[in-house]
Amino acid sequence: MESMLNKLKSTVTKVTADVTSAVMGNPVTREFEVGRHIASGGPGLCWRIYNGTKKSTKQEVAVFVFDKKMIDKHQKFDKDQIIDSLKKGVQQLTRLRHPRLLTVQHPLEESRDCLAFCTEPVFASLSNVLGQWDNLPSPVPNDIKEYKLYDVETKYGLLQISEGLSFLHSGVKMVHGNLCPENIILNKSGAWKIMGFDFSISSNNPSDAEPKYTCKEWEPNLPPLCLPNPEYLAPEYILSVSCDSASDMYSLGVVMHAVFNEGKPVFQVNKHDIFKSFSRQLDQLSSMSPAVLNKIPEEVREHVKMLLSVTPNVRPDADQMTKIPFFDDVGAVTLQYFDSLFQRDNLQKSQFYKGLPKVLPKLPKRVVVYRILPALTSEFVNPDMVPFVLPNVLLIAEECTKDEYVRLILPDLTPVFKQQEPVQILLIFLQKMDLLLTKTPAEDIKNSVLPMVYRALEAPSVQIQELCLNIIPTFANLIDYPSMKNSLIPRIKSACLQTSSLAVRVNSLVCLGKILEYLDKWFVIDEILPFLQQIPSREPAVLMGILGIYKCTFSHKKLGIPKEHLATKSLPHLVSLSIDNNLNLNQFNSFMMVIRDMLSRMEAEHKTKLEQLHVMQEEQSDSNFLFFQIDDIFGSSGVNGKENGTAASTSQPNRMSLTLEEKQRLAKEQEQAAKLRNQQPLAPQTIKPAATTNAQTKDLTSSLLNNMTSLSSMSLANTPRPAPVQGTTMAAFPSTTPMVGSMGAPVSNGFNQTMGFQTGAMGMGMRPPGPGLYGGMATTTSTPNFGALAQNHGLAGQSNKAPDMSALDIL
Numbered sequence: 001m002e003s004m005l006n007k008l009k010s011t012v013t014k015v016t017a018d019v020t021s022a023v024m025g026n027p028v029t030r031e032f033e034v035g036r037h038i039a040s041g042g043p044g045l046c047w048r049i050y051n052g053t054k055k056s057t058k059q060e061v062a063v064f065v066f067d068k069k070m071i072d073k074h075q076k077f078d079k080d081q082i083i084d085s086l087k088k089g090v091q092q093l094t095r096l097r098h099p100r101l102l103t104v105q106h107p108l109e110e111s112r113d114c115l116a117f118c119t120e121p122v123f124a125s126l127s128n129v130l131g132q133w134d135n136l137p138s139p140v141p142n143d144i145k146e147y148k149l150y151d152v153e154t155k156y157g158l159l160q161i162s163e164g165l166s167f168l169h170s171g172v173k174m175v176h177g178n179l180c181p182e183n184i185i186l187n188k189s190g191a192w193k194i195m196g197f198d199f200s201i202s203s204n205n206p207s208d209a210e211p212k213y214t215c216k217e218w219e220p221n222l223p224p225l226c227l228p229n230p231e232y233l234a235p236e237y238i239l240s241v242s243c244d245s246a247s248d249m250y251s252l253g254v255v256m257h258a259v260f261n262e263g264k265p266v267f268q269v270n271k272h273d274i275f276k277s278f279s280r281q282l283d284q285l286s287s288m289s290p291a292v293l294n295k296i297p298e299e300v301r302e303h304v305k306m307l308l309s310v311t312p313n314v315r316p317d318a319d320q321m322t323k324i325p326f327f328d329d330v331g332a333v334t335l336q337y338f339d340s341l342f343q344r345d346n347l348q349k350s351q352f353y354k355g356l357p358k359v360l361p362k363l364p365k366r367v368v369v370y371r372i373l374p375a376l377t378s379e380f381v382n383p384d385m386v387p388f389v390l391p392n393v394l395l396i397a398e399e400c401t402k403d404e405y406v407r408l409i410l411p412d413l414t415p416v417f418k419q420q421e422p423v424q425i426l427l428i429f430l431q432k433m434d435l436l437l438t439k440t441p442a443e444d445i446k447n448s449v450l451p452m453v454y455r456a457l458e459a460p461s462v463q464i465q466e467l468c469l470n471i472i473p474t475f476a477n478l479i480d481y482p483s484m485k486n487s488l489i490p491r492i493k494s495a496c497l498q499t500s501s502l503a504v505r506v507n508s509l510v511c512l513g514k515i516l517e518y519l520d521k522w523f524v525i526d527e528i529l530p531f532l533q534q535i536p537s538r539e540p541a542v543l544m545g546i547l548g549i550y551k552c553t554f555s556h557k558k559l560g561i562p563k564e565h566l567a568t569k570s571l572p573h574l575v576s577l578s579i580d581n582n583l584n585l586n587q588f589n590s591f592m593m594v595i596r597d598m599l600s601r602m603e604a605e606h607k608t609k610l611e612q613l614h615v616m617q618e619e620q621s622d623s624n625f626l627f628f629q630i631d632d633i634f635g636s637s638g639v640n641g642k643e644n645g646t647a648a649s650t651s652q653p654n655r656m657s658l659t660l661e662e663k664q665r666l667a668k669e670q671e672q673a674a675k676l677r678n679q680q681p682l683a684p685q686t687i688k689p690a691a692t693t694n695a696q697t698k699d700l701t702s703s704l705l706n707n708m709t710s711l712s713s714m715s716l717a718n719t720p721r722p723a724p725v726q727g728t729t730m731a732a733f734p735s736t737t738p739m740v741g742s743m744g745a746p747v748s749n750g751f752n753q754t755m756g757f758q759t760g761a762m763g764m765g766m767r768p769p770g771p772g773l774y775g776g777m778a779t780t781t782s783t784p785n786f787g788a789l790a791q792n793h794g795l796a797g798q799s800n801k802a803p804d805m806s807a808l809d810i811l
Helices: 002-023 076-095 151-172 235-239 245-259 271-286 298-307 330-339 346-362 365-381 383-399 402-417 424-431 433-439 442-457 462-478 481-498 502-518 521-532 540-555 563-578 585-644 648-656 660-669 694-706 806-810
Strands: 032-041 047-054 060-067 104-110 114-119 122-125 184-187 192-194
Touching: 032 060, 047 122, 076 104, 076 114, 151 184, 151 192, 151 245, 151 330, 151 365, 235 245, 235 271, 245 298, 330 346, 330 365, 346 365, 346 383, 365 383, 365 402, 383 402, 383 424, 383 433, 402 433, 402 442, 424 433, 424 442, 424 462, 433 442, 433 462, 442 462, 442 481, 462 481, 462 502, 481 502, 481 521, 502 521, 502 540, 521 540, 521 563, 540 563, 540 585, 563 585
Parallel strands: 032 122
Antiparallel strands: 032 047, 047 060, 060 114, 104 114, 122 184, 184 192
16 A cells, blocks of 8 residues: 555656756746646647646646657757747737637746646547547557547538638638648547648738749758658648648648548658659559448538649649538538537527537537537526526436536536526426436525525516426435425415415325324324415315325325324314315215225224223232232231131241242132122221021022022022121131131131132122111121031031131242
8 A cells, every 4th residue: 555655646746846957947837727737739740738727816727748858869050940940830820819729828938947838628639539649648548548539520520610711711812731630639529620820821912813932842861850840741842842722732632531540641751752652642542443432421422532632733622522422421510500609699609509409418428528518508697598408417417427427517507506596497397306406406406406496486477486396306306305394385385375376286285195194193194284274265276285185194105193283173174174165065075085084093093092091000900909909908807817816826926927929829729719808997907796586697698699590400498507706706718717607617718619600700798688687787888708508517517616717828
């Protein structure tokens, strides 16, 4: 990792040092920042091309630098000639202004070490693109190494060069003299521009119809930079020392051959014996083999052959070349029209822009993004043209990556987001809102895109409000929740309440209904549902919109309405709306269907809640009773033991030694008996003897037993039940102390399991029949237990026997 960092550091240092040494001290650096080395161009590719920016305006430029160290090997005379030649070329270029010529932004500046001047932003020279990489940075930039010309670029590029030559020949009366790929520059947007006027020849009689040009004789002893490229030079230059505009047309023919043949000219020239080479070349041109032009497209092959003719008069002129069918390609015509837009009026422009969406898909993406897009965005300064240009820009944005969109399109769109006139701008943006929200960074969405939507909701135009409300649900999932909750929803509610348009009000409700799924449940309950009660109008469409929101909220699995809200707010509101006289039968039925669904769910939920609550209360009371019952068992036994002075005292240590776990176990075992508990207090009661006979007791017992269906098969007729002995204390059920009858027989209060009593039938208390039954006293006793009567027949003769505490011993 460290070695990579060191290598990167050394590379950056080297590049910085090269740039600094190349332009250090040159006046160009006062106004321009020089960046990295990107390409090379000019005669012999001697000019290094750097990207740069103007310090005052941050405008992007290209800086051409000629390092004088390149010619250190030459004599001073040769050096001066080279410098003079280069100066002449730049100065001539600076004076000429035409869209097909490279535009100079800052004139030539000379310092001790270099020559430098600035032009419009440049990508590379045509020679670099065709594979000539001399004087390029090392390694060669990938964008140049991998650059491939598309057909439309080639066609339109050659058309642009033809138009440039037409301007020179007809407008300026000048021969370029060195037209070759080295002197054709591709600017940042891909347009082909002419430079390299080092060997240009102006007419001696520019006012005459037939201009005359004086050509210099070829001097083979001069340095190569002082001579034009012989491989692209017309034969008459060398052989007859003559030239005219047709000589440039020959050079154009060789350039066309090179473009379609990977940068190779028609013939290779021996520069050491130039005259012999051109003589041989002349013979070959006279009888040109079809194989030479084999790679050139068939529709232009004949024209190239004419351009390469030995006879200058046979060659087409530049103006004729611009009109050949080869350049009538749809893409080339489209690009040509863009270059002439400044000459068109708004009506012509609007017609062109309307048809452009049909052409854009046919063009390569690079051409669209770097050639057409800048021309389109430049029209944003003209508000009347924005509605015609904007759909094309957004169409291009769809094909761009997010990075390309942010870098190339968004900066130009941002000012347009704020334009409110003409109104079509807002409509176009609303229709492409999903694209904007998908590719625009979050910060720009918040600052530029969403404010535009808010303005549309608040617009005075009903049509814009309707369109906005119809489109919002299509991109609601792309809006962040805070913006939705705090900005969008309040504006939709405001539009619904404040508008006088029924369509806007209904669309507001429909819009809210469609975006409910993106909202939080409690936000809907707290903000949306109360808002429905504020809507003043009672048109059927509005009422059905309100019903739709209630129904959607009620039935949506993510939302739902609590039963409390249903009972207190939703149902009263819906019921009052349902009887509105404006509703028809179907609409009323829709209301009633929703109301019934709400009532059914509310009933089911509340009933379930009450049932669960009832079960919980029963379980709680059963649990409490069991623990109280255990304590009463021990407490009652202790009381009885003290009063009777019997064996209770002997069993007291066993009861006191029971642990909590044992008590709990006892509670579980007596759970069946718990359901038969008495409703009377558990405190012991004193039962006074009654002056009744055993017969009366027997009759009462028999009458009670007859009411028990489960005892119908047993005979208890012979079982006497004596009255309680006066002074005896009888504990409430289920005390383990037996009841002692008047005859001394203990009576048990436990159930006999074999008798099969239903526990539900035993939960009753018994009050004595009347005051006279027990001697005039209205005493109340615990519910009698008859389960052990049959078992105690054999115990009738035993009296005053100690209470049986075996049940506690077992526990």
